[in-house]
Amino acid sequence: MAGDTHDGYMFDRPAETMPRGDLQTLQLEKLKLMVAHAYANVDHYKAAWDSAGIKPGDLEHMEDFQRFPFTVKDDLRDAYPFNMFAVPREQITRIHASSGTTGKPTVVGYTAGDLDTWTDVMARTIACGGGRPGDLMHNAYGYSLFTGAFGYHYGAERLGCTVIPVSGGMSERQITLLRDFGPSLLGATPSYALSLIETAKKMDVDLASLPIKHAFFGAEPWTDEMRAVLDASWGMTSIDTYGLSEIIGPGVAAECLEARDGLHGWEDLFLFEIINPDTGDVLPMGGTGELVITTLSKWAQPMIRYRTRDITQLTDEPCTCGRTHLRILRLAGRSDDMLIIRGVNLFPSQIESVLVGMDGIAPHYQLVVQRDGAMDTLSVEAEALEGVEPHDYDGLAAGVSKRIKETIGVSARTIVLAPGEVPRSEGKAVRVRDLRPK
Numbered sequence: 001m002a003g004d005t006h007d008g009y010m011f012d013r014p015a016e017t018m019p020r021g022d023l024q025t026l027q028l029e030k031l032k033l034m035v036a037h038a039y040a041n042v043d044h045y046k047a048a049w050d051s052a053g054i055k056p057g058d059l060e061h062m063e064d065f066q067r068f069p070f071t072v073k074d075d076l077r078d079a080y081p082f083n084m085f086a087v088p089r090e091q092i093t094r095i096h097a098s099s100g101t102t103g104k105p106t107v108v109g110y111t112a113g114d115l116d117t118w119t120d121v122m123a124r125t126i127a128c129g130g131g132r133p134g135d136l137m138h139n140a141y142g143y144s145l146f147t148g149a150f151g152y153h154y155g156a157e158r159l160g161c162t163v164i165p166v167s168g169g170m171s172e173r174q175i176t177l178l179r180d181f182g183p184s185l186l187g188a189t190p191s192y193a194l195s196l197i198e199t200a201k202k203m204d205v206d207l208a209s210l211p212i213k214h215a216f217f218g219a220e221p222w223t224d225e226m227r228a229v230l231d232a233s234w235g236m237t238s239i240d241t242y243g244l245s246e247i248i249g250p251g252v253a254a255e256c257l258e259a260r261d262g263l264h265g266w267e268d269l270f271l272f273e274i275i276n277p278d279t280g281d282v283l284p285m286g287g288t289g290e291l292v293i294t295t296l297s298k299w300a301q302p303m304i305r306y307r308t309r310d311i312t313q314l315t316d317e318p319c320t321c322g323r324t325h326l327r328i329l330r331l332a333g334r335s336d337d338m339l340i341i342r343g344v345n346l347f348p349s350q351i352e353s354v355l356v357g358m359d360g361i362a363p364h365y366q367l368v369v370q371r372d373g374a375m376d377t378l379s380v381e382a383e384a385l386e387g388v389e390p391h392d393y394d395g396l397a398a399g400v401s402k403r404i405k406e407t408i409g410v411s412a413r414t415i416v417l418a419p420g421e422v423p424r425s426e427g428k429a430v431r432v433r434d435l436r437p438k
C-alpha cells in the first residue's frame with residue numbers, strides 16, 4: 001500500500017543521488033556517443049555540423065560542446081515527418097507529435113529502448129513528487145498524439161501504481177470516478193484541474209474530502225497563486241512537472257515533494273544549458289535565459305542543443321531531498337508567448353499572478369491582444385465569482401486594471417464577464433487570443 005510520502009523513497013536512488021562530479025563524467029561519456037550517433041544517422045546534423053566546421057571527434061571536453069550548433073523547432077518541421085529519425089522507421093515503436101496549431105506538427109519517435117527510458121524517468125518523476133507503489137492514479141491528461149497521458153500512464157504502472165486512464169474531457173464522469181474510485185494521485189493540466197473544481201461543485205462533491213494526496217501538474221505555465229487555489233480546493237499537494245515532446249515528453253524535470261522549490265532536471269539523461277536568447281551565449285549557473293536541452297539517451301531521435309524557447313534559470317544548490325540533480329526554476333512562459341505591450345514585456349502568467357485571489361474575481365481569464373496603429377494593446381477578460389452583482393462588474397474591472405498597472409506597469413483594459421463566460425480548458429489552456437493582423 002501507499003505509505004508515508006516523506007519516507008525518503010526514490011525510484012532510482014543511485015542515479016538520483018549520484019555525486020555531481022560523477023554525473024558530469026557520465027554526461028560527457030553519453031554525450032560523445034549521442035553526438036556520434038546523430039552525425040552518422042541524421043542528415044540534418046551532418047549538414048549543420050559540416051557547415052559549422054565541427055565534427056563529433058572535436059568533442060573532448062564539455063566546453064567543446066558549445067561549438068555545436070543549436071537545433072530549433074523549424075529543423076524538426078523541415079524534416080517532417082520522419083527525417084529526424086536516426087534509426088530506420090521499422091525500429092520506431094511509437095510516434096507522438098505536437099498539436100501544431102500553426103503549420104506542420106513536430107513529430108517525435110521512440111525506439112523500444114527509448115520508451116523504456118521514458119517509462120523509468122516517469123516512474124522517477126512520480127516518486128519524486130510523492131507517488132508510491134500501491135497508489136491509484138487518475139490520469140486526466142489527454143490520451144492522443146500528445147505525450148502527457150502516455151508518459152504518466154506507463155510511468156505510474158512501472159512505479160507499481162494502478163492507473164485509471166480517464167483522459168481529458170467529460171468532466172462529470174471524471175468527478176463520478178474521482179468520488180467512486182477514490183484515487184490518491186491525479187495527473188492533469190492545472191487549468192483542467194481548475195475547471196474540474198466547478199464541475200465538482202455543481203455535482204455537490206467536495207473534492208477536498210476525497211483521498212487525493214498529490215497532483216502532478218505541468219504542460220503549461222501556472223503560478224503560485226493558481227497553486228494555492230488548486231491545493232486548497234482539492235485538499236492536496238501539487239507537484240510541478242516539466243517536459244516537452246521534442247526531448248521525451250513529461251519527465252524532463254520534476255519538483256520533489258520535500259522542497260517543492262524548483263524542478264530537478266534528470267541530468268543523467270538530459271544535458272541542460274541556459275543561453276542568452278539573442279546572442280546564443282551560454283550563461284553561468286543562475287543566469288536567466290532560454291533553456292537548451294540535449295538528450296543523452298534517446299536513440300530514435302537525438303536532440304542536440306535543442307532551443308526550447310522556455311525562459312528560466314538553473315540552480316545547482318543542494319536540495320533538502322538529497323537529490324543531486326540541478327533544479328530548473330518554475331517557468332514563467334515561453335519566449336514566443338511573451339507580449340510586448342507599449343514597450344513593456346510580459347508573460348500571461350504575470351497577469352494570472354495579479355488576478356487570481358482578487359476579491360470578487362474567479363481564477364479564469366483570457367488575454368486579448370490587438371493592434372492600434374503601431375501599438376499593441378491588451379485587454380484582460382476576467383470573470384466574476386458566483387454571487388457578485390452585475391452592477392459591480394465595472395468597479396471590479398477598474399480594480400484589476402489598476403492592480404495590473406501598479407504591479408506590472410502595463411495599461412490594460414479589463415472586462416469582467418459573468419461566471420462561466422471565459423472558455424474552460426480540457427488540456428492546455430488558451431491564455432491569449434491574438435487578434436493582430438497577420
Ligand code: DLL
Binds near residue numbers: 246310
Ligand atoms: O507539455 C509535456 C508534458 C506533459 C509536460 C505533461 C508535463 C506534463 P509539449 O506538448 O511538447 O509537451 O509542450 C512542451 O509546454 O516547452 C513548455 O513551454 C510547456 N510546459 C511544459 N511543462 C511545463 C511546466 C508537454 N511545468 C511545452 N510549466 C514546453 C510551464 C510547461 N510550461
